Amino acid sequence: MEIEAGRTGRAARPDTPVLEARGLEVHYGDDHALQPTTVDIPQKQVTAIIGPSGCGKSTFLRSINRMNDLIDVARVEGELRFRGKNVYDEDVDPVALRRRIGMVFQKPNPFPKSIRENVAYGLNVQGKEVTDEAVETALRRAALWEEVEGKLDSSGLDLSGGQQQRLCIARAIAPDPEVILMDEPASALDPIATSKVEDLIDDLAEEYTVVIVTHNMQQAARISDKTAVFLTGGELVEFGDTNEVFENPEHQAVEDYITGKFG
Numbered sequence: 001m002e003i004e005a006g007r008t009g010r011a012a013r014p015d016t017p018v019l020e021a022r023g024l025e026v027h028y029g030d031d032h033a034l035q036p037t038t039v040d041i042p043q044k045q046v047t048a049i050i051g052p053s054g055c056g057k058s059t060f061l062r063s064i065n066r067m068n069d070l071i072d073v074a075r076v077e078g079e080l081r082f083r084g085k086n087v088y089d090e091d092v093d094p095v096a097l098r099r100r101i102g103m104v105f106q107k108p109n110p111f112p113k114s115i116r117e118n119v120a121y122g123l124n125v126q127g128k129e130v131t132d133e134a135v136e137t138a139l140r141r142a143a144l145w146e147e148v149e150g151k152l153d154s155s156g157l158d159l160s161g162g163q164q165q166r167l168c169i170a171r172a173i174a175p176d177p178e179v180i181l182m183d184e185p186a187s188a189l190d191p192i193a194t195s196k197v198e199d200l201i202d203d204l205a206e207e208y209t210v211v212i213v214t215h216n217m218q219q220a221a222r223i224s225d226k227t228a229v230f231l232t233g234g235e236l237v238e239f240g241d242t243n244e245v246f247e248n249p250e251h252q253a254v255e256d257y258i259t260g261k262f263g
């Protein structure tokens with residue numbers, strides 16, 4: 001498969017890990033959704049998580065900022081270190097953690113409030129002052145400013161799907177997190193809106209670490225520096241530079257998946 005450039009500017013960046021999973025595993029009741037997983041995710045790069053439906057991609061993503069805490073039957077074992085600290089230590093406040101590790105979901109979910117208030121929420125959670133400048137900065141970073149300038153008081157729900165998703169990204173980056181987790185952020189969008197979100201993700205990796213779950217292998221190949229392949233049973237089978245994983249996978253099962261033989 002031809003791997004698009006776009007990541008070349010970041011190619012020389014060192015692989016300094018910001019997230020380190022160490023034997024991280026998740027059960028939902030008796031269902032072992034994530035097998036013990038050990039992987040280092042580098043800072044200021046885009047890491048794509050791919051694999052067939054039900055293989056534990058979202059489970060892994062949610063375990064990074066403890067969103068699985070919100071699922072009663074979920075049980076997490078092992079460690080997920082963020083800047084060297086296990087986020088499952090008793091002294092970690094999950095709400096504070098989620099300010100540093102933000103999340104964007106599959107379906108755009110702006111609050112039924114104005115564009116300004118959506119971004120203000122992101123600033124408030126960090127205790128930041130809601131100035132016009134701070135709102136503009138977040139909207140600019142999310143590549144939405146030019147489309148919403150002059151209508152900041154209209155409802156976020158009046159925007160198109162793609163704009164709503166960029167508003168959600170603005171809300172997620174307003175607190176200035178270090179890591180942004182994205183769970184299929186473009187799967188509900190049309191091709192043009194998808195392309196804008198992909199360009200945005202590329203820009204975001206200049207400042208943030210991005211971990212993105214996607215069903216779309218071309219998208220993973222286009223936008224990511226690193227790719228993690230989970231296969232059925234919640235097993236991380238391969239992790240490495242995206243072009244290596246796509247062009248020269250180590251495992252036959254990964255090659256079969258990438259070439260569309262299953263999944």
Ligand SMILES: Nc1ncnc2c1ncn2[C@@H]1O[C@H](COP(=O)(O)OP(=O)(O)OP(=O)(O)O)[C@@H](O)[C@H]1O
Nearest residue numbers: 028031033052053054055056057058059060071073
């Ligand atoms: N809230 C939950 N309660 C119980 N089981 C769950 C829950 N969420 C996920 N699971 C189960 O855990 C396994 C992994 O699910 P997960 O959503 O992580 O996979 P995925 O790879 O993200 O799937 P998809 O690509 O379809 O979104 C599946 O067997 C799923 O049924």
